[in-house]
Amino acid sequence: MASCIQIEGLLQSYIDEEASVSERLLIEEHLKSCGACSERLALNRATAATLFEVWREDQLREDLTRRVMAHLPEMPPPTSVSAALRRQVVVEGQRTRRWLGAAARLMPVFTPVILIILAGLLWVAWPSYYNMGGDEVIGMVTYCDANPDATHYSQGQARRLHVRNPIMPDDHFETGEEERLMLSLAGPSHITLLGQAAVQVRAPRAIVVTRGDVFFDVFRDNRRFQVHTPDGTITALGTSFQVSASKAGTVVTVVKGEVLVDNETSFVRLHENAQTAFTATERPTVRQGIDTSPYLRTARAVRPDPDAERRFLTQFIRNATHTPAPTEQVFVVNTERRHVNALLLKWMPDPYTSGHAGYTVYVSDSAMAPVFKTTISPEIFQDKQNNMVRLEMPNDMRRHDTHVLHITVMSDQSSGPVETTFTEVAAIGEAS
């Protein structure tokens, strides 16, 4: 005999006619003998009847199928892969994922290894001068054929010397016989050590020469550039000159510009093509009219390493806050009303192999009316053997009647920041 609890669980399905035949029989059998369950059945039936009754109005009677089908939207087209193909893709995807999974599991192992290798490569490849404090570096070695050992002392330590070495304040440089070195300093100025020389770079504009032949190219600047030798001090403003210091004294030869030489007792002012020899106590003796071209030729034979020079230019000139504005150089040529066929412009070769500015030459007559203009390409200045350019006058201007030509040379720094100083302009004409 089934229990009342068992029957109670079945009553609802009995009412709903969802009970199986055996359940129905069981219930009917039980109800015959159990008044409580019969009462419960009657109550449940009443509840169900109430519910049916309440909702009878709300029941959906109308068939909505036609309305739904009338406005059926588009089903998006199937993706291009058929079901079979899709299954295959899934399988392959799993395979790939498995392979990637293996790779991902090994990640913790080889990621640090790769990182260590990369760090090592970076450490090896990192240029040494980047490791130095940028503010302290005042220049760069731009040429070196010296023995790399024991010729360079930086901050009290011997360092191997090679091109692109940074120069720090108080660095020492020494060259042996037939060894040459070029130091490019912020400013810019260039110091060429021509064998058996010992130089200390105290600051960009303070150099000590203890021995040897040293050639200086100093950019025109209103700050003093001083070279100290055991015999005295040489002060320069925008010049090129050579200092030869030896036990017998110091010899200064000025190729261009003007320098002031002073020792303990006296001083002397030196102009172009002048030379002085002095010791610490002797009054300097001056020889005028010296042929300085051999000095210049020796110095210009030292060509800076192009890569080092490029780095120097970008680091010390391009970014310098006092980048020189395009300069204008003006010359006046007295033609005495003779016909001029060409102009000859001379300059002094500088130590740079590249990065020169180009020039535009404006030629006007005595009334400042334009005669013609032309340009000088920057490549011309790279040839150190050449120090002049011939500018032909246009044919129709050769008979231009003027007693004076004004020649203005304007730099164009689009090709580089290195300015050239023109020393002389001459007019070439017909013999009168």
Add this chain to the structure above:
Amino acid sequence: MHHTDEELVYQCLEGDHDAFAVLVRRYQASVYATAFYYAGRYGGAEDVTQEAFWEAYRSMRKLKEPERFGAWLKGITTRVSANWLRRNVSKQRNITPLPHRRTLSIDEARQSSSADDDYERVHRAIDALPEHYRLPVVLRYMQELSYDEISRFTGDSRDEIRGILSRANALLRDILATRQETQEQDKQGGLPWHHASK
């Protein structure tokens, strides 16, 4: 000839509109009851029903288990109902959330009071049921669906539906019986407050 849901779904995917019509006919009662349960009190049951079928047709290719089409359709119906309510009900927030068939005059109210009171009482009773019980009850008593049909649509097994309906009926019986008593007490004491306020 009877096709399973699965067969009909595959036919639909091959572009057979008639197969979808069969599915609509098979499930419209369930969908309508669900829609009525959610949105019926705002008059949205038919709109929601249509939208739910359209949405089902549109996203048929996303159906992963075609043999469980009913349960999937229930999910869509629920979602469409929720969207419909969000779109429409905010505009008519002042409408009472209970189905309203109340007549205006006291006389009419007296005459039809038994049917109307039942209506409100039943809805309140259903709201008092556990969440999980409500939809099977609505499907059973509004659309008079069989246990199998309910189980196909809710995704529960037939035995679960049987248990739910049995327990729900017992609960409803008790709730309605209690309400009946209080109402009878009200009637003895005079008009219920909502009649008096008219």
